[in-house]
Amino acid sequence: MSGAEPTLIASPIAEWLGFSMEETDQGALYRLSFDEKHIGNPMIRALHGGVIAAFLEFCSQCALAAKLEPGATLKTVNVDIDYLASSRAQDMTARATILRLGRRIAFVEATGWQEDEARPVAKARCRLRIGE
Amino acid sequence: MSRPDINPAIGAMLRNASDWLAHEHSLFRTLNFEPLLVGKGKLSVAVDLPAGFTGAGGVIHGGLMTIIMDSIFGFTVFTALDQLKPIATINLRVDYIADAAPGERVVCAGECITIRDEVAYVSGDLKTQSTNKLIATGSGAFMVGTRGLKKESRL
Numbered sequence: 005m006s007g008a009e010p011t012l013i014a015s016p017i018a019e020w021l022g023f024s025m026e027e028t029d030q031g032a033l034y035r036l037s038f039d040e041k042h043i044g045n046p047m048i049r050a051l052h053g054g055v056i057a058a059f060l061e062f063c064s065q066c067a068l069a070a071k072l073e074p075g076a077t078l079k080t081v082n083v084d085i086d087y088l089a090s091s092r093a094q095d096m097t098a099r100a101t102i103l104r105l106g107r108r109i110a111f112v113e114a115t116g117w118q119e120d121e122a123r124p125v126a127k128a129r130c131r132l133r134i135g136e
Numbered sequence: 137m138s139r140p141d142i143n144p145a146i147g148a149m150l151r152n153a154s155d156w157l158a159h160e161h162s163l164f165r166t167l168n169f170e171p172l173l174v175g176k177g178k179l180s181v182a183v184d185l186p187a188g189f190t191g192a193g194g195v196i197h198g199g200l201m202t203i204i205m206d207s208i209f210g211f212t213v214f215t216a217l218d219q220l221k222p223i224a225t226i227n228l229r230v231d232y233i234a235d236a237a238p239g240e241r242v243v244c245a246g247e248c249i250t251i252r253d254e255v256a257y258v259s260g261d262l263k264t265q266s267t268n269k270l271i272a273t274g275s276g277a278f279m280v281g282t283r284g285l286k287k288e289s290r291l
Contacts, residue, residue, distance in 0.1 A: 016190045017197040041162040044207070052163070053225045054206035058199025065192075080198050082231040087224065 009069040012062070021059050025066060032070070034063040036096040036116075043093055051091040053126075056116060057083060060098060060128035064112035067100035068132055077135040081109070085128040092118055096125065108134055141176040146220055150174060150211065164207070168241075177216035177248035181208050182265055187238035195235040198272070201262055202230050204244050205274040209258040212246030213278045216256065221281040226255065228276040234269060241265045254280045 012018065013025070022037030036042070036051075036059045044052030061083050068078055100114040110132045117124045142150070154171050157164040166186055173180040183204055191197030206228055213223050236242065246260035259275040 011192045015192050015197070016188050017199060020188055021199075043162070046161075052203060052206065053210075053228070054199075054203030057202040057206065057228060057230075058197070061199050061202070062191075062197070077193065079193075080232055082229065083198065083202065084227065084229045085202075086227045090224070 009066055012066055012069050017058070017062065021055070021062060023059070023062060031099060032067065034059075034066065034098045034100065034114075036098075038093060038095045049093040051093065051096065051125075053085075053087055056087070056091060056096065056126045057085045057128060059096060060085065060100075060114040060116050060126060061130055063098045063100045063114040063116075064128065064130040065132065067102055067114070068105070068110050068112055068134075071102065071105060072134065078110075079133045079135070081131040081133050083128055083130045085126055087126050089123060089125050091125045094118055097121070106134075110134060142174070142215055143218055143220075146214055146217055147174075149220055150214060153211070153214075163203070167204070172243065173245075174215060177212065178246070179208060179212040179215055180243060180245040181211075182241060182243050185236050185238065185240045185242060190238050193235075194238075196238055196240070198230065198232045201232065201236075201272040202228065202274075204242075204262065205230055205246075205260065205272070206276070208244040209246045209260060209274065209276045210278060212248050212258050212260070213251075213256040213280065216248040216251060217280065223256070223278045223280050224282045226277040226279050228274065230272055230274040232272050234271050236264070236271045242271060251280060256280050 042055045096116045098116040103111040114128045115124045158169045167183040170182045185196045189200040244262045249257045256278040262272040
């Protein structure tokens with residue numbers, strides 16, 4: 005971890021999401037650790053779409069925070085999420101890519117999957133405002 | 137609370153779902169879910185923003201707004217249907233207009249603008265209940281009548 009990440013990861017929403025991350029040779033991998041409270045409709049036993057969006061937005065924030073100086077702030081301007089495939093009641097893994105890091109605005113894309121990275125469940129695009 | 141122009145079967149389902157969300161659902165019961173208006177294609181619900189969803193900076197993380205909007209927009213689609221069918225979110229967009237403090241009570245309103253070619257278009261917003269301050273706006277598209285309730289649908 006580096007930059008502004010520690011404050012994010014210590015926040016209550018991270019705990020609610022069961023959030024964790026690990027550094028790999030191909031960059032950071034983020035994880036949502038499944039819990040019953042992440043289910044939308046119990047008849048379907050899938051992750052709530054909003055929970056997936058919240059997780060992918062959080063991944064985007066972490067990816068950006070890692071590039072910022074400690075003490076820098078970031079705030080999501082907006083988020084667009086595409087639900088590409090149905091999810092299951094299990095953990096989700098994600099990667100985030102910074103498309104462009106400007107002085108004030110960053111564009112980040114996060115992709116989440118469950119069993120197979122080649123079959124993404126959802127993709128989120130976030131725009132974030134960077135503050136000093 | 138319920139309007140007669142909603143299909144009776146869907147009205148009954150929404151009342152059951154509403155009771156269930158308020159008392160059983162592990163997430164929504166912690167939000168003190170309370171429907172304020174249920175009309176055909178229109179829905180307005182009050183919820184709490186609990187401190188457990190605080191992000192960095194001591195304000196409520198936007199992710200909770202998105203969770204609330206995805207759910208309420210989905211229910212808004214149900215109110216617009218003539219018969220009960222499974223639905224699934226295709227995509228969702230949320231703009232974060234203002235910060236919300238932990239513990240704030242907000243009203244999420246959704247309106248189903250139209251359903252065309254089995255795609256429902258919903259837009260709405262989230263405002264503080266006490267001061268009517270705009271916190272977030274959102275819009276989403278939902279597939280109506282997915283293939284196979286268990287595997288393909290989501291809400």
